[in-house]
Amino acid sequence: MKADTLFDLTGEVALVTGASSGLGLRFAEVLAANGARVALVARRADRLNDLKQKIEKAGGQAIAIEADVLDRGAMRRAYDAAEKAFGTVTILLNNAGIAHTDRAVDLSEDTWKNVLAIDLDAVFFWSQEAARRMLAANRRGAIVNIASVLGFNASKGVVAYAVAKAGVVQLTKALGMEWANKGIRVNGLAPGWFTTDINREFLESERGQTIRKEIPMERFGQDGDLDGPLLLLVSQAGRFMAGETIAVDGGQTVGLRG
Numbered sequence: 001m002k003a004d005t006l007f008d009l010t011g012e013v014a015l016v017t018g019a020s021s022g023l024g025l026r027f028a029e030v031l032a033a034n035g036a037r038v039a040l041v042a043r044r045a046d047r048l049n050d051l052k053q054k055i056e057k058a059g060g061q062a063i064a065i066e067a068d069v070l071d072r073g074a075m076r077r078a079y080d081a082a083e084k085a086f087g088t089v090t091i092l093l094n095n096a097g098i099a100h101t102d103r104a105v106d107l108s109e110d111t112w113k114n115v116l117a118i119d120l121d122a123v124f125f126w127s128q129e130a131a132r133r134m135l136a137a138n139r140r141g142a143i144v145n146i147a148s149v150l151g152f153n154a155s156k157g158v159v160a161y162a163v164a165k166a167g168v169v170q171l172t173k174a175l176g177m178e179w180a181n182k183g184i185r186v187n188g189l190a191p192g193w194f195t196t197d198i199n200r201e202f203l204e205s206e207r208g209q210t211i212r213k214e215i216p217m218e219r220f221g222q223d224g225d226l227d228g229p230l231l232l233l234v235s236q237a238g239r240f241m242a243g244e245t246i247a248v249d250g251g252q253t254v255g256l257r258g
């Protein structure tokens with residue numbers, strides 16, 4: 001089959017959480033450029049509206065929906081708005097996330113709960129809502145959860161984040177197998193280091209530069225490095241994949257250069 005047919009998303013309706021910056025913004029643009037109509041979700045509505053205009057200018061279709069992923073009422077309203085604009089959501093990208101840099105002995109209960117709530121609990125509830133609606137509409141679809149290499153390997157100062165992302169990897173397996181025979185494919189992407197608002201200060205520090213040299217490819221991720229893996233998981237190209245989380249990290253998970 002020709003690549004442009006294999007990865008074509010015409011007729012699909014995608015919902016991207018955390019589309020207001022970083023990886024999610026890029027994911028939304030890539031989905032729209034390949035034919036999906038895209039619902040953009042995050043708290044910063046001004047940024048979503050800017051992205052909606054950018055996508056429309058490039059010939060795509062998008063809707064901006066202001067919502068906090070922790071708010072279940074806002075979640076249902078977001079799906080309603082996406083459905084009203086474009087129809088049943090058939091591609092969900094659980095991308096919204098936060099990080100922290102506290103050593104375990106200093107980590108507050110509030111930070112622990114907030115990181116787990118945004119980075120893990122919300123991934124389940126947004127997936128559950130998407131699946132319920134796809135099943136009710138008798139539609140097939142794909143869910144992609146954004147995990148992290150820290151879901152596979154630990155590091156100092158990120159205990160809540162690493163636990164949440166490991167949970168996302170396991171959640172992806174559990175939902176992937178439970179919904180595989182219903183035509184809902186659940187898979188994950190585990191990015192290595194990409195410079196975004198979540199980590200810019202750290203990656204630009206001396207420690208960050210040391211980390212960069214330890215990555216087998218000797219660089220951080222760049223715009224475009226996740227485009228292909230994302231398209232594989234959401235399109236017919238990945239139609240026999242379920243429950244898998246793919247590391248996209250310049251070789252970091254395989255081993256550091258040392």
Ligand SMILES: NC(=O)c1ccc[n+]([C@@H]2O[C@H](COP(=O)([O-])OP(=O)(O)OC[C@H]3O[C@@H](n4cnc5c(N)ncnc54)[C@H](OP(=O)(O)O)[C@@H]3O)[C@@H](O)[C@H]2O)c1
Pocket residue numbers: 017018019020021022023024041042043044045067068069070094095096097098118146147148149190191192193194195196197198199
């Ligand atoms: N950058 C990396 O190196 C890296 C590596 C591995 C995994 N990841 C994962 O990639 C995903 C995207 O991160 P990023 O690097 O692109 O960071 P980012 O630029 O800080 O983006 C995070 C996004 O999540 C949204 N968000 C956070 N809390 C939210 C909430 N309560 N409700 C709704 N939206 C919320 C933010 O939007 P608003 O603030 O507008 O709500 C923003 O759009 C995260 O899951 C992160 O863990 C990143």
